[in-house]
Amino acid sequence: MTHVTPVFTDLVRVETRLYNAVSARLRAEQGLGLGQFEFLEIVDRVPGCRVLDIAGELAITVGAVSKAVDRLVAAGWCERVAHPQDRRSSVLRLTPEGEERLAASRPVVESALLSLTSAVSPDDLARVASVLVTLRAALEAGSHGRPG
Template sequence: MTDLTTLFTDLVRAETRLYNRLDARLRAEHDMPLGTLEFLKIIDSRPACRVQDIAAEVDITIGATSKAVDRIEARGWCRRAANPADRRSSLLTLTPAGRAALAGATPALEAALADHTAALPPAVVDQLAAGLRRWRQALET
């Protein structure tokens, strides 16, 4: 029987170390934090993306999300436009510079992930992915 406390500790430590390494690589190669890349991906994937959509997706506060979007907008990677359906919110779209930044940083992230999973047999990576996907789905319901 797996010790669930140890599982939790291993999961958190592995996630923290992996996140920090991926973040450092993206900052060094693309002057982009990992969190920014995630936000760019979310904005790009939704035709009518709002700050609250990003906040819900990554499970952080709307205030923190809005500040992060402010930084992305200041870099010229996204723009806010009035939401015709709700004047209390804005719709986010990537700018051409944002699309270019996303296109440039995505392969670097994928390469870094491949580097950091290379120590595991492919079958273990597949099992881990399937297990975490199921667990995440259960936690999100």
């Protein structure tokens, strides 16, 4: 085992435990999981958001995103509207209920993350964040981490 393998293992285990804990709290308090929250966040943040935009940002397949968006639409949190320049495509938009759900969920996510990371000093957390930004940028600059 190389010296990088234990770092990778720790990184994955930390991410999984953080994700699961935040998702459980969000589901209990707001009735949606962290994955749904992330999708709503992206739709809210990306002007003219399309399924392809979410797939690119999360490095998952278009099919997986499309199915998840279908569930958001069925829940009444998101809608697909005709793309103004491309009739074969659609743009995603939050519904008023989706906007409310997202706004109510943001402080829950922030609070859960603050609580779960409280064992790490703010300076150490900032250093970890800096390293992760560098690693993520390097991975996203190539084809690494893309689905398929």
